[in-house]
Amino acid sequence: MSIWEYANPKKFMETTARLMPWLVALTAVTLIPGLVWGYFFSPEAENFGTSVKIIYLHVPSAFIAINAWIMMLVASLIWLVRRHHVSVLAAKAAAPIGLTMTLIALITGAIWGQPMWGTWWAWDPRLTSFLVLFIFYLGYMALWEAIENPDTAADLTSILCIVGSVFALLSRYATLFWPQGLHQDASLSLDKAEHVADVYHRPLVLSIIGFVLLFITLVLYRTRTEVRARRLKALQARERMA
Amino acid sequence: MELEVADLACARGGVLVLEGVNFRLEAGEALMLRGPNGIGKTTLLRTLAGLQPPLAGRIGMADEALAYGAHADGLKSTLTALENLRFWARVHGTGEGEIGRALEEFNLADLAGRPAHSLSAGQKRRLGLARLLLTGRAIWALDEPTVSLDAESVRLFARAVERHLAGGGMALMATHIDLGLAARALDLTPFRADPDRAGKAGAGGADGAGAGRVRVPHDPFAGAEDLA
Amino acid sequence: MELEVADLACARGGVLVLEGVNFRLEAGEALMLRGPNGIGKTTLLRTLAGLQPPLAGRIGMADEALAYGAHADGLKSTLTALENLRFWARVHGTGEGEIGRALEEFNLADLAGRPAHSLSAGQKRRLGLARLLLTGRAIWALDEPTVSLDAESVRLFARAVERHLAGGGMALMATHIDLGLAARALDLTPFRADPDRAGKAGAGGADGAGAGRVRVPHDPFAGAEDLA
Amino acid sequence: MIALLVRDIRLAMRAGGGFGLGLAFFLIAVVLVPFGVGPEGGLLGTIAPGILWIAALLACLLSLDRIFTLDYEDGSLDLLATSPLPMEGVVAMKALAHWLTTGLPLTIAAPVLGLLLNLPESAYYWLVVTFLLGTPALSFIGTFGAALTVGVKRGGLLLSLLVLPLYIPSLTFGAEALRRGAEGMANTVPLLMLAGITLGTIALLPFVAAQAIRINLR
Amino acid sequence: MIALLVRDIRLAMRAGGGFGLGLAFFLIAVVLVPFGVGPEGGLLGTIAPGILWIAALLACLLSLDRIFTLDYEDGSLDLLATSPLPMEGVVAMKALAHWLTTGLPLTIAAPVLGLLLNLPESAYYWLVVTFLLGTPALSFIGTFGAALTVGVKRGGLLLSLLVLPLYIPSLTFGAEALRRGAEGMANTVPLLMLAGITLGTIALLPFVAAQAIRINLR
Ligand code: HEM
Numbered sequence A: 001m002s003i004w005e006y007a008n009p010k011k012f013m014e015t016t017a018r019l020m021p022w023l024v025a026l027t028a029v030t031l032i033p034g035l036v037w038g039y040f041f042s043p044e045a046e047n048f049g050t051s052v053k054i055i056y057l058h059v060p061s062a063f064i065a066i067n068a069w070i071m072m073l074v075a076s077l078i079w080l081v082r083r084h085h086v087s088v089l090a091a092k093a094a095a096p097i098g099l100t101m102t103l104i105a106l107i108t109g110a111i112w113g114q115p116m117w118g119t120w121w122a123w124d125p126r127l128t129s130f131l132v133l134f135i136f137y138l139g140y141m142a143l144w145e146a147i148e149n150p151d152t153a154a155d156l157t158s159i160l161c162i163v164g165s166v167f168a169l170l171s172r173y174a175t176l177f178w179p180q181g182l183h184q185d186a187s188l189s190l191d192k193a194e195h196v197a198d199v200y201h202r203p204l205v206l207s208i209i210g211f212v213l214l215f216i217t218l219v220l221y222r223t224r225t226e227v228r229a230r231r232l233k234a235l236q237a238r239e240r241m242a
Numbered sequence B, C: 001m002e003l004e005v006a007d008l009a010c011a012r013g014g015v016l017v018l019e020g021v022n023f024r025l026e027a028g029e030a031l032m033l034r035g036p037n038g039i040g041k042t043t044l045l046r047t048l049a050g051l052q053p054p055l056a057g058r059i060g061m062a063d064e065a066l067a068y069g070a071h072a073d074g075l076k077s078t079l080t081a082l083e084n085l086r087f088w089a090r091v092h093g094t095g096e097g098e099i100g101r102a103l104e105e106f107n108l109a110d111l112a113g114r115p116a117h118s119l120s121a122g123q124k125r126r127l128g129l130a131r132l133l134l135t136g137r138a139i140w141a142l143d144e145p146t147v148s149l150d151a152e153s154v155r156l157f158a159r160a161v162e163r164h165l166a167g168g169g170m171a172l173m174a175t176h177i178d179l180g181l182a183a184r185a186l187d188l189t190p191f192r193a194d195p196d197r198a199g200k201a202g203a204g205g206a207d208g209a210g211a212g213r214v215r216v217p218h219d220p221f222a223g224a225e226d227l228a
Numbered sequence D, E: 001m002i003a004l005l006v007r008d009i010r011l012a013m014r015a016g017g018g019f020g021l022g023l024a025f026f027l028i029a030v031v032l033v034p035f036g037v038g039p040e041g042g043l044l045g046t047i048a049p050g051i052l053w054i055a056a057l058l059a060c061l062l063s064l065d066r067i068f069t070l071d072y073e074d075g076s077l078d079l080l081a082t083s084p085l086p087m088e089g090v091v092a093m094k095a096l097a098h099w100l101t102t103g104l105p106l107t108i109a110a111p112v113l114g115l116l117l118n119l120p121e122s123a124y125y126w127l128v129v130t131f132l133l134g135t136p137a138l139s140f141i142g143t144f145g146a147a148l149t150v151g152v153k154r155g156g157l158l159l160s161l162l163v164l165p166l167y168i169p170s171l172t173f174g175a176e177a178l179r180r181g182a183e184g185m186a187n188t189v190p191l192l193m194l195a196g197i198t199l200g201t202i203a204l205l206p207f208v209a210a211q212a213i214r215i216n217l218r
């Protein structure tokens, strides 16, 4: 059996209907303990204070914000190449979630920045690239909204997603020419786990997994809604012609 | 030179509008598309013009053989009538000489120097029709070409079509009025259109349904009655 | 209730188009404006609607008695058919009940929930005409109302006009096709229009010229042939 | 009259979210500044009041040609002109709808963008006050400009050209009042001027604009 | 193909001087800055490179929706799509016409406006160079955005929202190259990037944009 079978809306709806309860449960048992562990049971760092605890929201949301866009990129490519409707609907469904995650990362970062850097916002390359990502999400969603015909909208938003990704990369590179950079990267990096004490690292990994599961759950949920909306439209059209 | 349409299905705004459209047009023939408002005449013409892909079926004709005339005339209001025509002549690689003939044929010679925005509705329409002569294409696919034309201009237009047909051209027109042309009619009915069936109205659906089965691609969202 | 036009002269784009237009319309009467393309039908209707001032002459009618229907329908493409009508009903202070009747009368009930941009040309036109019923005005001044309409819709429209006339309304229409209405015709000819003269074609220009002298304001640039 | 207001707001919200878009442009224009000028916080903080005002002004500007041109092109404006609504009322309602869908959201969003530009903390209060007092003038002046250019095909650029000079007084007083307020200096005079311009435009321009529309429809 | 280029340039010059208007907007936007930011020469000189680039970008932006929407609305685009011209060629010609009527005049006018903003003397050479290398990308990216939104009624604001983020790399590299050049620092890398983006967009975007138009006409 090929994975493309799930591109059939019917098959997709059946499978996900069975999957959803499990996903919700899994999300609950990773996300809640992760956050609770992180917030209540991990020590405060000597030079970070209580504010360090925001890391359990900040890092996972930033992680999802980027990866949601990558997922949309892949889904858009699949739509353009293989014309699988569910794929592009999943991309459409992921956009608002990605936008929200970007917003959470921005806001938690700002809240964290105030005690750490003494400023809510600085034009650091990494922060800036998040702001740009935020705008890309906005544009992508606005284009979906603006176009009436669903297939046209699917094609055009997919094209925008691909072209936009290239330019997003370019602007990320462009900001590296700026003289300054405040944002931590190596100090608490996931890739360089040895820099982080285990006490921070373990709950962090748990909440990241929780966020990933949350993302998958939400995307599937929203995709199901989109599939239903499309089906409603198809039925209405048929009724109209009759 | 011919135009052959077999089992064509077209959609508009993602909605299936026509299916099972069958007809054949030989050099020198004209076909009038008839049918009530909203039946899909515009949709069919746009599909034939290649502006939208057919959902199913086949359109057989030579490349770049069709000249499309839409509801809108494609005039630039700040350019003069002559400049408008000259642009289309250059796009289609037609000589300057043709432009004068086209102006003459639609009684536009006096208006050649006027900017298009200062023309009346019927004058604009005549200018839009004059463009057809400059495309040098064999098949004219026209959407309500006579809108806003007075009786005299309708005659001018009918004569232009006749001359085009006499020269081996073809014409396909959606119109609600009678042009007095010797032309077959294609009656569009919801979801089905076939000139052979137009005569035997009320003959029931059984006859052509087997032969003309349409291969409309399955709408992935229409079928799943039992979506969970 | 009546409409009286005396010695009217109109210009379009600064150019004198019509002069000496005379006619009178009583309650229950309809008048068809006829004349070739570019003669000035649209110009006349816009002048009567008060969109442009007459160059000379008099238009006698009650205030806010005229409903104008232009080439364009004034539809908002993102609003549904119903929302479009409801807006005009509220602008004219007409009750909600009328809207249903207007939709019914133009066979639009099925399309009420559709956004206007998804309607076909003829469906849009019907929606534009349905608006007239909501203006509650006595004089309908319509510019080619039947464009894009199929035969069935033309009949619907003719019936709506007849009902409007029967209720004491008036109608003034520029159209190139015959609606089958019992209506007088006003033939516009270059620079002159008079229904009384329409009958006695070829009677020469001498008869009315004295009585109907037009008071076209002096164009300050027209007379000075000898500008240095 | 209210019907027109409701319709215009509904159209603005429906047409690809015209509502959010003015806002989005404001956001983007502000974001562009550091990309162009460079990211140093001190410099940005100094120019922030001016930049915020200029960006708001441009965001307003870009949405002006929706005010009448759409109605002109689809024939609604002819029909409105022959309707019982007085043209002055139509103009005023259109300007109000424009402010509600552009000026007001900008005012609400401005503090957040001030954050991005390192606006000094003392300035936030004055930012909102000057925007509230000043943006209605932008809508009314813009509506006047839109009325002047309603017959011009794609008159967007011409419109900008006409309107921008008219925006200069509001911009100058608005940015000045904001800057002085932020530095704790007295700013009553520019504030009063700002409010005065707004009141004047609201009171007078609808009449002029209505006349301009009547002339353009001829 | 040349016919299309000639026609578009002629239309731009005739339609209320579309030609001069992009320029005029550039002028006005730059003039607004001292009104908003205050007139101190030192500060102005520092931000001048960025402001000039941002203003050029906004001036480009404003004229984008003319590129296809007019042709779409009056039916020309349908007719062009069924004409012998390949859609890719149509798109490329339109972008070229846009650059000739907007980017090129801006490049020529920029030094004069630099004067108004106290741009340091060393910067004028680099101003022209970066504009010449960068503005074609603005036209081609903009044409792509215009192609995406061609079916959207009054999509001007949506267009801005889509296009502005795509302008960010050009803006950043352009302003950075200009700033570094003016200070006598090495600016080869940003210059190369700027030129690279321009070449890339010219080579690739017409194909994507043509596809977008075909989809929109369906
Ligand atoms: C509003 C501004 C901020 C934004 C947009 C932002 C964005 C990000 C992003 C994109 C990541 C990388 C996540 C990943 O790749 O997995 C990240 C991680 C991180 N951020 Fe922030 N951040 C902001 C403010 C801050 C502040 C103020 C601090 C603390 C001083 C901070 C500390 C960290 C740390 C410690 C990490 C994890 C290390 C890493 O993965 O590289 N961030 N943030």
Ligand SMILES: Nc1ncnc2c1ncn2[C@@H]1O[C@H](COP(=O)(O)OP(=O)(O)OP(=O)(O)O)[C@@H](O)[C@H]1O
Residues within 6 Å of the ligand: B012, B013, B014, B015, B017, B035, B036, B037, B038, B039, B040, B041, B042, B043, B044, C117, C118, C119, C120, C121, C122, C123, C148
């Ligand atoms: N975007 C859309 N979404 C849904 N339905 C649409 C859309 N556009 C058109 N339609 C419908 O498709 C049908 C066919 O429209 P089309 O314009 O082809 O009709 P037509 O035969 O040309 O009619 P007319 O004689 O009025 O011009 C109509 O019923 C119309 O309502």
Ligand SMILES: Nc1ncnc2c1ncn2[C@@H]1O[C@H](COP(=O)(O)OP(=O)(O)OP(=O)(O)O)[C@@H](O)[C@H]1O
Residues within 6 Å of the ligand: B117, B118, B119, B120, B121, B122, B123, B148, C012, C013, C014, C015, C017, C035, C036, C037, C038, C039, C040, C041, C042, C043, C044
């Ligand atoms: N802006 C303008 N400048 C100069 N002449 C104009 C302008 N607008 C219209 N005209 C001319 O005025 C005349 C009257 O135009 P009008 O639109 O009233 O004609 P009409 O009778 O409605 O024609 P149709 O039947 O074609 O709609 C036409 O000859 C037209 O060319």
Ligand SMILES: [Mg+2]
Residues within 6 Å of the ligand: B041, B042, B043, B143, C120, C121, C122
């Ligand atoms: Mg049609």
Ligand SMILES: [Mg+2]
Residues within 6 Å of the ligand: B120, B121, B122, C041, C042, C043, C143
């Ligand atoms: Mg007319």
